[in-house]
Amino acid sequence: MTEKFVGCPILSSMETVVIGKNDEGQDVRIDKNAAAADGIIVASRIKPHTDFHGTYESGIMKMMAIGLAKREGADVCHELGFGYMAHRVQLFGRAIIKQAPIALGFGIMENAYSETCKLVALKPNEIETEEPKLLNEAREHLPILYFKQADVLVVDRIGKDISGTGMDPNVTGTGYTTHFVTESCIEVLRTVVLDITPASHGQAFGIGAAHCTTKRLFDKLDFDATYVNAATSRGLDQVKIPCVMDNDREAIQLALRTCLGNDKDRPRIIRVADSLNTETILISEAMRKEAEADKRIEILGNLEDWPFDSEGNLL
DSSP, X not given: OOHHHHTSXXXXXXXXXXXXXXXXXXXXXXXXXXXXXXXXXXXXXXXXXSSOOSSSOBSHHHIIIIIITHHHHHHHHHTTOGGGHHHHHHHHHHHHHHHSOEEEEEEEEEOTTSOEEEEEEEOXXXXXXXXXXXXXXXXXXXXOOSOSEEEEEEEEEEOTTTOTTSSOHHHHOOOOSTTOOOTTSOEEEXXXXXXXXXXXXXXOTTGGGOSEEXXXXXXXXOHHHHHHHHHHHTOGGGGOOOEEESSXXXXXXXXXXXXXXXXXXXXXXXXXXXXXXXXXXXXXXXXXXXXXXXXXXXXXXXXXXXXXXXXXXXX
């Protein structure tokens, strides 16, 4: 995004100003440049959050409470943990609607293929009442794995361009907090993450959800960038380093070796590209009959061996 492309100056900083108090008497801050503007259009994807559930999750209210308020807004919303996040987002979002020059809320909806499927413009007085309806609609658009259980989930890549937590636990079932509910998600005994996207630039927030990973991923880690995200969100568990193995084969083998109570001769394994792209997945032989019995699933190929290269990495 450049000034030439948008046709106007771009003003960006982390400086905020206090614009008033919320209903509990706390200071409400927003970006200094935005506070001086005649009007603010708040644009955001509306979708289920990766770490908490509530009336408002990822969306316009959160973009005001945390995005518009920059790191200071994120800090105060996270300071009591994810158990209070839903309350804080609504508390600060409502105050900003009342006290800042909000002109429009612009909601962006995505389908299960991460494609924009709907755009919704909301007047300031409509945001509180209409956004929860859009959030419920967004839940129906999440990617899904049509299995209840697997021994090992192999994820080719995680990344900030895929999910705020590297991989979306609403899809993979790899939640971190006690305040995250995953009733409809698959349950897995072990999760293996093989790599990180180039667009993440080494920011591996969410790697803590994996049990095993590769030296290839570990060597790409930018610890400073990763830990800033963890410190702001209080999510230290999300940046713990899993077992690091030399290659993909060894990471998957370790995950299988340490599963408890599974059928060692017929392991249930799923491989996905990432949590955004689940329309085509790989499953092990032990899951084929279950897949064939599910009318929502189409079998696209025959059984084949894992395609490891000479260095033990998957092709």
